[in-house]
Each structure stands twice: as structure tokens, then as C-alpha cells.
Amino acid sequence: MKDQVQSLKDHGIRAGHIDSDSAIDIKEMAHSGAYNILFMSPEMLVGKGKEIVRNDVFKKNLVGLMIDEAHCVVKWGKSFRDSFLQIREVRSILSSKINIMSLTATATLQLRIEVQKLLGIVR
DSSP states (O other), X not given: OHHHHHXXXXXXXXXXXXXXXXXXXXXXXXXXXXXXXXXXXXXXXXXXXXXXXXXXXXXHHOOEEEETTTHHHHHTTTTTOHHHHHHHHHHHHSOTTSEEEEOOSSOOHHHHHHHHHHHTOOO
């Protein structure tokens, strides 16, 4: 995530990432709407990150929820990383106008359909 954030910053995009080691000021900046793009792991998103997602300023500035390596939702979500499956719950917190993008380079048609179903993505 750090490399992706730095690449975006190099292009003038206000990006940040939040993980379990993040300082409180990064979370405060997220609440203030300081970021155009904010990265966090599924575990952070469905755990402590829910506080950020519920923040009205954050929601107002949010344009989309992007899930990278979306094939992991199917591959690991059912057994190893339950937090992938809980991303759908976070979707219910957000406005229905917020777009969801799931990204993967390895998806067959069947896998794409299953990811959409598990994440509650409606075409």
C-alpha cells in the first residue's frame, strides 16, 4: 500500500493509508477529508476503520470503494480471511451512490460473478 500511496502522491493526488500502526493524526486527517484516496486492509476496514467510514465528512468526500485483489474474497474469504466477506457490511454504511470497484487480474467469468455476489455489487 505504501508504494501505491507514494505513486499517487507523486502525481499530486492526496492519498494515504491506514493500518494498525498508523498514527492518530492520519486517522484525524481522514476524518477531515484530507485524502482523495485512502487505502486500508480488509481487516482494518471492517474493524477500526469502520469509525472512519461512518464519519460524515469522510463519507461526503468518498467517491468509491475499491477492493484490490478481489479474487481473494472468494479464495480466502470463506475460510481464512473472514474480513473480506465483511466488506459487504461496510457497503451498507455508505450511500448507495458510492461506486464499488473490485480489481483483479485473475478473474474468470464465474469468479467475477461470485465476487459480485459476495460483496453485494449490483451491476
